[in-house]
Amino acid sequence: MPATMTPAPRPRNTAFVPLDAGWRQWIAENRLRDCTPESMLATMTGAGLDPHESRAAIAAMEDDPAFRAARRMQQVQRKLESIAGNLQRLWQSAPDYGTVEKRATPSRDEFVERYVRGCRPVVLTDVAEDWPAMKRWSPQDLQQRFGHLMVEIQDGRNADPRFEENKLEHRRTVRLSDFVDRVIAGGPTNDYYMTANNEVLRRPEFQPLLADIGRLPPACDPAALAERSSFWFGPAGTLTPLHHDTIMLFHTQVVGRKRWRFISPLETPRLYNYNNVFSPIDLDRPDLIRYPAFAGVKVLDVIVEPGETVFLPLAWWHQVSSLELSMSFSFTNLDVPNQFEYRNADIRDW
Ligand SMILES: O=C(O)CCC(=O)C(=O)O
Numbered sequence: 001m002p003a004t005m006t007p008a009p010r011p012r013n014t015a016f017v018p019l020d021a022g023w024r025q026w027i028a029e030n031r032l033r034d035c036t037p038e039s040m041l042a043t044m045t046g047a048g049l050d051p052h053e054s055r056a057a058i059a060a061m062e063d064d065p066a067f068r069a070a071r072r073m074q075q076v077q078r079k080l081e082s083i084a085g086n087l088q089r090l091w092q093s094a095p096d097y098g099t100v101e102k103r104a105t106p107s108r109d110e111f112v113e114r115y116v117r118g119c120r121p122v123v124l125t126d127v128a129e130d131w132p133a134m135k136r137w138s139p140q141d142l143q144q145r146f147g148h149l150m151v152e153i154q155d156g157r158n159a160d161p162r163f164e165e166n167k168l169e170h171r172r173t174v175r176l177s178d179f180v181d182r183v184i185a186g187g188p189t190n191d192y193y194m195t196a197n198n199e200v201l202r203r204p205e206f207q208p209l210l211a212d213i214g215r216l217p218p219a220c221d222p223a224a225l226a227e228r229s230s231f232w233f234g235p236a237g238t239l240t241p242l243h244h245d246t247i248m249l250f251h252t253q254v255v256g257r258k259r260w261r262f263i264s265p266l267e268t269p270r271l272y273n274y275n276n277v278f279s280p281i282d283l284d285r286p287d288l289i290r291y292p293a294f295a296g297v298k299v300l301d302v303i304v305e306p307g308e309t310v311f312l313p314l315a316w317w318h319q320v321s322s323l324e325l326s327m328s329f330s331f332t333n334l335d336v337p338n339q340f341e342y343r344n345a346d347i348r349d350w
Contacts, residue, residue, distance in 0.1 A: 019049070019057045027061050031239045032074055040258055045282055081269040088266035092298055100262065100302040108218035115220060116248065119313040121262050123302060124217055127309040128252050133212035137327050139180045142233065147177030149205055152198045158191040164241045165278055167197065174198075179233075183325060188237030196230035196330060206231070213329060217250055217309060224333035232328040240320040242271070243281040245312065249332045252309040256326035262300040265315035270297050276343075282333055291297045314340060 019027075021045070030040050037058045044054040060181065061067050091097060102123040106114070114124050128134055155172040157163035163170055186192075200206040210226055236256070244265065261283050263271065270293040271279040281287070281294050290293050303323070304310055312318060332338065 017055065023049070024057065024061070027058055028064075028067050028070065030074065031058070031061055032070060043153070084266040084269065088264055089281070091264060091266065098298065098300060100260075100300050102302070102308070105217060112217040112336060115311055116334070117315060119316070121260075121300065121302075121313055121316055122311045123304055124250075124309040124311065125307070126217065127217050127250075128254070128307050129216040131212060131252075131254075133209075133214075133254050133329065136212055139184055139233075139325065139327075142327075143177050143180045146200075146206060147175070149176050149200075149203075150174065151176045151179065151194065151200055153179055153192055153194045154197070155192045157193070158189070163190075164243065165275060167195075171197070172299050183233070183235045186235055189235055190237050190239045193232075193234035193238045195232060195234075198231065200231050201226060201229050205272070215258070216331070216333075217311065219334050219336055220250070221333045225331060226264060228333040229329060229331040232326070232330065234322060234326055236322050236324045236326070238322040238326070240318075242281055242283060242317055242319040243277045244268075244315050244317045246277065246315075246342070248314050248334055249312050249330055250309050251304075251312065251330040253304045253306050253326055254327045254329060255306055256322060256324035257306065258304050258326060259321045259323055260302050260304055260310055261319045262302075262312075263317035265296060265317065267297050267317070268315075270294055271317060279317065285326040314338075 027040065031037075037055075040058055041051065041054055042098060045051050100121050100123060102125055104126045105111070105124050114120060150173050152171055152173055154163070155174075156169045156170055160166055160170070179192075182192065201210055207226075207284070209231060210229070213225065213229075216222055216225070242261075271281060272291050272293070273279055281291055283299060286294055302310075
C-alpha cells in the first residue's frame with residue numbers, strides 16, 4: 001500500500017537514469033511510515049522503474065545521513081504517540097465515553113472544567129431557544145431579506161473526491177435568491193453548499209442575521225461574535241469530510257438536522273493525517289485495507305436537532321452530514337485560550 005502519492009511514472013524501455021529526488025523522497029517517507037521494502041518495490045516497478053535500481057535505492061536509504069536524522073526525530077513522535085494512545089485508552093475506559101451528552105447549559109465553571117479543559121464534546125439543548133433566528137430563519141426568509149445579494153458558495157463538489165481539500169477551486173459567486181431556488185428545487189445533494197467560507201457575516205448588508213442571535217453559551221465573548229461567526233446553508237445530503245479545526249467552536253442548528261461524528265484528537269496517529277487538517281478516511285465506508293490503523297478507532301455519533309448547539313473541543317475530528325435542508329450558525333468567540341499552532345508554513349502537504 002503506497003502511503004503517499006507516487007511521482008510521475010517513468011516511460012518503459014527508456015535508458016537508465018538515476019532515481020530522481022521525487023522518488024527518493026517517496027522512499028524516505030514510506031519507509032518512515034513503515035511500508036515494507038517489498039510493497040514499495042512492487043509500487044516502483046509497477047510505475048516502470050528498474051527493479052534492481054529500485055531495490056538498491058530502498059536499501060541505500062537506510063544509510064543516508066538525512067534519513068537517519070529523520071529516524072531520530074521520529075522517535076520523539078513515537079513517544080508522543082504512545083502517550084496519546086495510553087491517554088486515549090484511559091478516556092475510553094470511562095463508561096460514558098461513547099455517548100455525546102445532550103444537556104441544558106451548565107454554569108460557566110462547570111462548562112469550562114468538564115467540556116473545555118476536559119476536552120469533551122457536548123450538545124447544549126437550550127442555548128438557542130429564545131433566539132429570534134429560531135422563529136425567523138427559513139429559505140424563504142433568506143430570499144426575501146437577502147436574495148438580491150451576491151454570495152460565495154461551494155459548487156461542483158460531486159465531480160471532485162477531494163472537494164474539501166480543494167475548496168478554493170470550488171468557490172463560485174452567485175445571487176443568493178438563485179441559490180435558494182436551487183437548494184429547494186434540487187433535493188438532496190452534496191454538489192453545492194454555502195459553507196463558513198462565505199464570510200457574509202462580515203458584510204454590513206447581512207448584519208440583520210446577526211441580530212437574530214440571542215444568548216450565547218458560557219465562556220463566549222459577545223463583542224467578538226461578529227468577527228468570529230459563520231453562516232451555513234445547504235440542501236439535505238451535504239457532507240463535510242473528516243477533519244479537525246485549529247480552534248474550538250460552537251455550531252447551532254437553526255433549521256434541519258445534522259449528523260455529527262467525532263473522533264478524539266488522541267487518535268490522530270491512526271487517521272492518516274498527511275495533508276493539513278484532513279483525514280482521507282470516510283466514516284461511511286472506511287477502507288481498512290488502505291488504512292488498517294483505523295480499525296477499532298472509536299467514533300462518537302450524534303444527531304443534532306434544530307435549536308441544539310454542538311460544542312467542539314480543541315482538535316476533535318469530525319465528519320458532518322446534513323439530514324435535511326439546513327441552516328446553521330457557528331461561532332469561535334470563546335474567551336479562553338483557543339488556538340493551537342502546529343503548522344510550518346513552508347510545508348503545505350505533510
Ligand atoms: O456543518 C457542516 O457541514 C460542517 C461543520 C464543521 O465542520 C465545522 O464547523 O467545523
